[in-house]
Amino acid sequence: MDQPVHPGLTDEAIADRLREAGLRVTKSRVAVYRVLHESDGHLSVDEIVELVAARGERYPRMTVYNIIARFLGAGLVMQADAGPGRALYEIAERWHHHFVCRVCGSVYDVPCVVGRKPCLEPDASDIGEVDEAQIIFRGVCTACTSSPHHEN
Template sequence: MEGGRPTRLTPDDTAVAGGRLRNAGLRATRPRQTVLALLDGWAGHHAVDDLSAALVDLGHRFPRQSVYNVLDDLVRVGLALPADTGPGRALYERAGDWHHHFVCLDCGAVMDVPCAIGDKPCLDAAVPGAEIDEAQVIFRGRCADCADRGPADA
């Protein structure tokens, strides 16, 4: 799997992240650069706590609130995406093609599902008068690993 959790962030990484931030109209502060660089090098879906822990491992300790602030900003300008997987703690992922998510009911794994359309909104709904921005699909079931392990046990 490409994009495993980065083991270090080079000055280049943060510099690139800074440019992208400024391009998006955001100030290139250290927390933002760091979080964005981390997210860019780390595929998958990550809870705020996981991101915080990863940052600590990389030598950057930020308060919880800073991570929340940064993620809110990144989502607002489209540099990060909130990964909809239903109730529970929020997950974030780096920006990319519009896609959906499959959630395993057994092990909780989350994986991307390519969207047939690739842009949003990719489905239409019969809601009179409403403006639909996006249609997010959550597939639920049992992933290949769990399906192999047994018909329906715990």
């Protein structure tokens, strides 16, 4: 598992991306960006804390919440809704949607045919200005269909 899903970025490359987004460069921000980039998305705040800690840097949850809020504001990460009680975050690259398994809770990416926000326009445009449309598909994933008693 030395080589995660995405190729690693040097600290400098991450720092450049932060600066491009108009953000100050700090060690904690670089660390959070790295784990978000290397894992293939769908990280909760606590998972970020743990992954960063596994690399030898420990930061309080509050710090990660602050960082995520900044990243969200700068458009660096997107917030994926996977149901109540948990917010998942991932690097904002291609716009896509999510499939959530009712049995094991796993989250899968579902490509968006449009690929950019807001990908869908609601019927009622008099409600307000829509800038994003996120779809949650629910059902049972193939893994859980084949082994009914499997849990996560």
